[in-house]
Amino acid sequence: AQSVTQPDIHITVSEGASLELRCNYSYGATPYLFWYVQSPGQGLQLLLKYFSGDTLVQGIKGFEAEFKRSQSSFNLRKPSVHWSDAAEYFCAVAQNTNAGKSTFGDGTTLTVKP
Amino acid sequence: DGGITQSPKYLFRKEGQNVTLSCEQNLNHDAMYWYRQDPGQGLRLIYYSQIVNDFQKGDIAEGYSVSREKKESFPLTVTSAQKNPTAFYLCASSIAFGGSYEQYFGPGTRLTVT
Numbered sequence: 001a002q003s004v005t006q007p008d009i010h011i012t013v014s015e016g017a018s019l020e021l022r023c024n025y026s027y028g029a030t031p032y033l034f035w036y037v038q039s040p041g042q043g044l045q046l047l048l049k050y051f052s053g054d055t056l057v058q059g060i061k062g063f064e065a066e067f068k069r070s071q072s073s074f075n076l077r078k079p080s081v082h083w084s085d086a087a088e089y090f091c092a093v094a095q096n097t098n099a100g101k102s103t104f105g106d107g108t109t110l111t112v113k114p
Numbered sequence: 115d116g117g118i119t120q121s122p123k124y125l126f127r128k129e130g131q132n133v134t135l136s137c138e139q140n141l142n143h144d145a146m147y148w149y150r151q152d153p154g155q156g157l158r159l160i161y162y163s164q165i166v167n168d169f170q171k172g173d174i175a176e177g178y179s180v181s182r183e184k185k186e187s188f189p190l191t192v193t194s195a196q197k198n199p200t201a202f203y204l205c206a207s208s209i210a211f212g213g214s215y216e217q218y219f220g221p222g223t224r225l226t227v228t
Contacts, residue, residue: 046216
């Protein structure tokens with residue numbers, strides 16, 4: 001069965017500092033990988049996705065993520081965090097054999113200090 | 115604009131009553147999903163449907179029921195058998211076959227049962 005681990009429950013960074021959120025997955029074949037963001041009381045919004053090709057993917061709002069098969073990781077990065085980036089971030093994995101059903105990590109809450 | 119709508123945004127019910135949460139999408143997606151989110155927790159899958167007139171239980175289906183009579187609609191009923199129904203409920207949809215499987219989320223319904 002596929003699984004996703006986000007090791008950091010809560011991260012605090014200063015505005016303007018760089019950010020890296022970790023995600024590790026467990027799945028045999030090449031997975032479909034996603035990062036979503038959720039503001040309080042809202043639904044989730046897709047930040048970026050990977051399913052083939054270049055292992056460094058660019059997303060919205062200046063985010064990027066790198067797929068590393070050898071480490072089973074798909075970490076999310078941003079070079080300079082803005083106060084508006086404060087939110088909860090979810091990593092997810094899907095498999096082609098299960099027609100779109102995704103497994104989500106438990107999420108990482110990002111706090112941005114002024 | 116294409117998207118997913120959930121109604122209502124807030125819902126209050128007395129214990130022992132069944133309540134139905136609405137989810138509609140105009141993205142022409144085959145697959146639809148219901149998740150439950152509790153404070154500080156990730157998403158837990160309640161039910162999903164990959165095609166009209168078919169649906170499968172997720173990880174926490176007890177006390178819930180769904181129907182999928184139309185491609186656009188996937189209502190969730192929270193029955194009186196659900197022991198802790200107060201939560202934030204999210205509906206999502208995705209391509210079921212041949213796509214990249216990212217999910218599109220509605221704004222959520224916050225259900226409070228007293």
